[in-house]
Structure formats: C-alpha cells, structure tokens
Amino acid sequence: MAHLYLDGFGGKRCCLCCKNSEFETVSGVRSSYQKFPESKLQACGVAIDASGQAIGLIQLGFHDTPGDWEIPSFCVCMNAKVKSSECHVERIVVGAAARGKGLGTKLLNWAEDRARERGCQTMFLEVVSGNPAKKLYEKHGYVQETTACGRCMICPFTFCIMGHVYADTMRKPLP
Secondary structure (H helix, E strand, O other), X not given: OHHHHHHHHOOOOOOOOOOOHHHHOHHHHHHHHHOOOHHHHOOEEEEEOOOOOEEEEEEEEOOOOOOHHHOOOOOOOOOOOOOOOEEEEEEXXXXXXXXXXXXHXXXXXXXXXXXXXXXXXXXXXXXXXXXXXXXXXXXXXXXXXXXXXXXXXXXXXXXXXXXXXXXXXXXEEOO
C-alpha cells in the first residue's frame, strides 16, 4: 500500500501545518499503518488487481474509531471530529495505472455501503484545492463546503511555497 500513498499523495500538502513527511517514504507509510488499531484497519478498503498488487484504497473514519489526528504522521488540519451519524472518508487513492477505469467509483460505493451498515446519514471528505479527483466526488453527489483548516494559511506566501491554498470539505447525504 505504501506505493499507493507515494503515487497519490507524495509531495502534496494542503498547507504549512501538515506534518506528513513520514508518508513520503515507503517505510514511513508502513510504520504509520502499524500504529493503527484493529478498528481503524477494519474501516480500510483495499482494491487488488489480478496479480495481487494493491491498486487503490479508501480509509474511513467513524465516531468510534481514532481520527487521523490521533495517530502520528498525519496532516493536523485535515481532521474532523466525526459525529455518530457521519462517515469521514479520510483518504482515497487510486494508483496511476488504474485511474479513469471506475475504481474510484467502486471504492466510494464500498465506503457508502459500510457507512449505511453503521447507520450513518452523511459522508464527508477533504480534498486539496485543484485536485482533479474533486470532479469524481461531485459526480457522486458530494457538495463543497469550507473546512476548519479552510483558509488557515491563505496568503500569497503559502501558495508560493506549497502550491495549494487550502483544502475543501465536501459532504454528501446518504439515501
């Protein structure tokens, strides 16, 4: 799974308060996932190709699982306290070779099924401004809001250094 993180998130940060340097190395990804409790791992869906290689994953957060901010190495601004009626899509990544083939849709559908099983009425996620995946989320009914991080470091200096001004929260009601 480490290669997926490097492929999907390597070098991306939404603002200066992110501390994801461990997620820029294979050993860092492994180390961070080893810190996850079992309840967190059970909320992770992994797509595998015919050769057994991980080609996509989605990590969910619920009110009774620890959030990313409670586990070292994650972005401190892209977190949210999750209500019992909500499911937080903490991460979704599709490997470059699998993009554009419907895998993102399958992962989102899997996530919605898990959320409904737990009685959730709403799903939400954060997406870095300008990320092309935002179109996929909109196609699946997610609507843009502003995060608490929202514009925490919005200034020309941050944009010049990081390349992204902020992350947006997108929310979707579950039928």
